[in-house]
Amino acid sequence: xxxxxxxxxxxxxxxxxxxxxxxxxxxxxxxxxxxxxxxxxxxxxxxxxxxxxxxxxxxxxxxxxxxxxxxxxxxxxxxxxxxxxxxxxxxxxxxxxxxxxxxxxxxxxxxxxxxxxxxxxxxxxxxxxxxxxxxxxxxxxxxxxxxxxxxxxxxxxxxxxxxxxxxxxxxxxxxxxxxxxxxxxxxxxxxx
Ligand code: AP5
Ligand code: MG
Numbered sequence: 509x510x511x512x513x514x515x516x517x518x519x520x521x522x523x524x525x526x527x528x529x530x531x532x533x534x535x536x537x538x539x540x541x542x543x544x545x546x547x548x549x550x551x552x553x554x555x556x557x558x559x560x561x562x563x564x565x566x567x568x569x570x571x572x573x574x575x576x577x578x579x580x581x582x583x584x585x586x587x588x589x590x591x592x593x594x595x596x597x598x599x600x601x602x603x604x605x606x607x608x609x610x611x612x613x614x615x616x617x618x619x620x621x622x623x624x625x626x627x628x629x630x631x632x633x634x635x636x637x638x639x640x641x642x643x644x645x646x647x648x649x650x651x652x653x654x655x656x657x658x659x660x661x662x663x664x665x666x667x668x669x670x671x672x673x674x675x676x677x678x679x680x681x682x683x684x685x686x687x688x689x690x691x692x693x694x695x696x697x698x699x700x
Pocket of ligand 2: 523524525542596
């Protein structure tokens with residue numbers, strides 16, 4: 509069956525890391541909006557140039573831009589057939605509303621949203637060790653404070669829609685993956 513899953517979590521909580529394993533296991537297609545924006549920057553498109561500046565500041569790209577990009581991608585045949593694992597989208601309640609509408613128009617709905625729970629001091633350590641282009645101390649701080657402000661209401665959104673599962677994101681990558689599989693498999697089995 510084609511899974512439609514959202515992975516949430518603070519910056520550096522391990523979303524991308526777990527997504528690589530989840531797509532192997534469940535056969536759905538991984539969409540990382542951060543990866544899409546970084547690819548656009550590499551290609552030097554107009555979107556890439558605008559988004560690049562925003563990302564370097566640690567700010568969020570405007571909702572209408574993100575909704576347009578993701579909506580286009582979700583309509584492609586591979587995702588319609590195999591399902592999707594959304595990483596980094598939605599990031600605001602408005603993006604979540606838009607996602608719900610897009611899926612409904614396609615005759616689908618989300619199965620579950622997994623929130624990887626990792627404390628701030630640990631994500632700081634992980635990101636500084638990783639050293640991506642936007643992993644400067646200033647941008648990390650800005651991303652984390654925006655997360656608490658804008659993205660935390662998302663957790664309430666998913667909870668209100670009965671879709672939220674919180675998973676402890678501390679421990680080895682294998683340990684976290686095993687925990688995520690348990691909650692996803694339960695959702696798929698019981699569909700609550
Ligand atoms: P995005 O690329 O989504 O970045 P992010 O939210 O900052 O999240 P990260 O990718 O940094 O963290 P991750 O959770 O994937 O962790 P990872 O697996 O790498 O977005 C970048 C920017 O794009 C945003 O700031 C924004 O400007 C823009 N953007 C994107 N989507 C948007 C949207 N929808 N709306 C508006 N703007 C948007 O892990 C981190 C590190 O920890 C790695 O080094 C990893 O090896 C390590 N690690 C992972 N798991 C473990 C473990 N269990 N133990 C120890 N280390 C671990
Ligand atoms: Mg990531």
